[in-house]
Amino acid sequence: MWAYTITGPAACARVDVPTPDEPDVPDGHVLLRVLAAGICGSDLPAFRNGAFAATPHGTAPGAGFPLHEVAGEVVVSRDGTLPVGARVVGWAPARNAAAEYAVVEGAGLLPYAGHLDPAAAIVLQPLACVVAAVGEHLPAFAGRDATVLGLGPIGMLFAHVLKAGGARRVAGVDRVDRSDLAAAFGLDDVVTASTARWVAGLAPAAARPDVVVEAVGHQVGTLTDAVAAVADRGRVLYFGIPDDPVYPLPMEQLLRKNATLCAGYTREKRAALTGAAAHLERHPDLAATYVTHVLAMDELQRAFELADRPAKGQLKIVLTTP
Structure with a gap:
């Protein structure tokens, strides 16, 4: 599968890595086909500083690093609350969401409303x-x-x-x-x-x-x-x-x-996502106002450069996959 990762200070690139399969999915986890991923301010130090800031011992970051805001479709499930085919949004704790597929802990995910497209659904993670x-x-x-x-x-x-x-x-x-x-x-x-x-x-x-x-x-x-x-x-x-x-x-x-x-640190992630979904239901125009830039995942370098230069009219930047 394709993935992107940080390769050095202010630099990221595409890599090809093996596609995860069912044996790679631990109990309580799912394999997602990534549909969208958002850039969070907490991702920017890794982009600015490269691998030395990315991992505790200066080793190269993994595929999909450093994005953790993810929306995707479940293709393998070892979480009984998230069936195959469900479209979900939430956390990728391994920060591996800049990829075609990602193994993600199910407790940090919530199925999202069918009328939302994946880029709009991303708002639920920071909102949570x-x-x-x-x-x-x-x-x-x-x-x-x-x-x-x-x-x-x-x-x-x-x-x-x-x-x-x-x-x-x-x-x-x-x-x-x-x-x-x-x-x-x-x-x-x-x-x-x-x-x-x-x-x-x-x-x-x-x-x-x-x-x-x-x-x-x-x-x-x-x-x-x-x-x-x-x-x-x-x-x-x-x-x-x-x-x-x-x-x-x-x-x-x-x-x-x-x-x-x-x-503030979010511990009960699915409960927080449920609260965010209720807030978004009361304020349905929020997502369209909040997501100001939607780019293809192969524009990740440009997306990070934009995020690193805050500007008037610019808020959430979301990457989508083919």
Whole structure:
């Protein structure tokens, strides 16, 4: 079968590898014919840095690396809840979705509605992460003010879920101008600036958001900015993926504000996907607004280069297979 993989810093290429067969599918797993795969912000460090960032010991990454957002058709099943022929969406934990076929754990997949095409169905995976994080960590945000730091694909979904869930006002901060998409995602205010510049410009007596979502990740500064921005007794949800095992924390500010710091990681994946499907059913126009670029899988190099240069009007980039 064909597959794509990272071959070096900012470089990926097609490889030919053996096609998985029934003996290659462990209990609780399925073999998918990949129909679509999405690029997540957490995939970008592997693209930028190549194999040395891809694996713990610097070995070459496997076929299909590094995509984990997947929609596909089940062709072999060892999960009794996912029959052969089902079209499913969710996680490819081995990050092997840039391929013709992929062996995937069934617990991270959910059959999706038949009216969705595979590129639109991809929205359910990142949306599941957001719905799960909000449901677990922000139980009382209705009627409160929220600010999302980072208005990339994940940050915009946070804005949408928070506003749809009853947040009084939702603001967003990003270096890229996102004003053109603000109304579609429930943003009342959009600030085009770095988070550090935005926080530095807040007047001492200015009203602070009750909820701050850090949706940038990959460096330490935005967590500090989130703590500085949140209101007394507010809550900071750290969602951005950390690139370092230990982060410095402005503990005195957190303490004196009596604020709460929590983090979002999706554990119950199928339940999260079910919640995302319910949200998408209530907001059927979301997928078309969210997926801004659909490219063929053989354009993976170009897709990564686009994703690595955020731009106005650009959100989720999805790859589809023949």
